[in-house]
Amino acid sequence: MLDNLVLFLAIIEREGLSAAGRELGLSPATVSERLAALEAYxxxxxxxxxxxxxxxxEEGRVLAEGAQRLLAEADELESRIRWGTQKISGPVRLTAPVDLGQNRVVPIIDRFIEAHPDVTVDITLTDSFVDLVGQGLDFAVRYGPSADSTLKTRLIGENRRLICASPDYLARNGTPMHPDDLMQHDCILMRFAQNADRIWSFQVDGKTHDVVVRGRRTANNGHLLKRWALEGRGLCKKSVWDVQADLDEGRLVEVLAPFSSRRTVLQIVYPPSRVQPRRVSALIDAIATQLTIQDSVA
Incomplete structure (x- = not known):
């Protein structure tokens, strides 16, 4: 229909079917057929x-005026869409774990916005998995393998979850030497949705060894868990990405390292899409690259 409207306006401008056909590379018969189709429509x-x-x-004059407006709007729409896939501008929506998001992802986003002032970013910090498609999110930074096989993934690096506590807590309560010793300690528990993570897994003699832990503090926010651990409130299980700086500075101490569970992954997941806006792919590239660099430095 848009092509036929272009032809219709060309006929008017060139004051003839043959001239319009020559301009558009159409035979006289094709021009007549398409004009007849437009009139039939x-x-x-x-x-x-x-x-x-x-x-x-009179109908032709009305159509000519409307066609000019319609084609101009169509050109503008196409330019906006095509430009959006090439120019780094427009909105990006993502989600990331609380601690990792606050400490590592947000600084990358700040630098990205500073470099690309036409970009806006809406980030949801949560330690729960979010339905990307249902919530209209462009991508997520996540620990562990994706449970949704339809999502595409980009590996950032390996992740290891560890048990740690403040030196003050260990001085007051002793250092656990075996996973079973945790049953005598106050453990800070993470809650995912409605379920607290009470079963902590380890490797003992090459086999998985689960321990049911207890604690007086449970939260669905990883940042709060780390804060309680730093305050000497108990032992917590955290990703090494979240506590590496605290371990390096001696604010937290890893325990039970010989029994550490198997490594998993840190990755970016995103819905499959034929064409991804450049603003989204550029931010994914920035996060993946800069987090990898930070990890190698750590």
Whole structure:
């Protein structure tokens, strides 16, 4: 229909079917057929033609005015969409774990926005998995393998979850030497949705060894868990990405390292899409690259 409207306006501008056909590379028969199709679609005669002249009917004049507006809007829409896939501008929506998001992802986002002022970013910090498609999110930074096989993934690096506590807590309560010793300690528990993570897994003699832990503090926010651990409130299980700086500075101490569970992954997941806006792919590239660099430095 848009092509036929372009032809219709060309006929008016060139004052003839043959001239319009030559401009658009169409045969006279094709021009006549497409004009007839346009008139059939609207159910009206759009122009009267003689061997020497061409004039618009009232319906033709109305269509000519509307076609000019419609084609201009279509060009603008196409430019905005195509430009959006090339220019780094527009909105990006993502989600990330609380601690990792606050400490590592947000600084990358700040630098990205500073470099690309036409970009806006909406980030949801949560330690729960979010339905990307249902929530209209462009991508997520996540620990562990994706449970949704339809999502595409980009590996950032390995992740290891460890048990740690403050030196003050260990001085007051002793250092656990075996996973079973945790049953005598106050453990800080993470809650995912409605379920607290009470079963902590380890490797003992090459086999998985689960321990049911207890504690007086449970939260669904990883940042709060780390804060309680730093305050000497108990032992917590955290990703090494979240506590590496605290371990390096001696604010937290890893325990039970010989029994550490198997490593998993840190990755970016995103819905499959034929064409990903450049603003989204550029931010994914920035996060993946800069987090990898930070990890190698750590």
């Amino acid at each position: 609207y159910g009206a005669t759009l122009m009267t033609r003689t061997t020497r002249s061409l004039s618009l009917t």
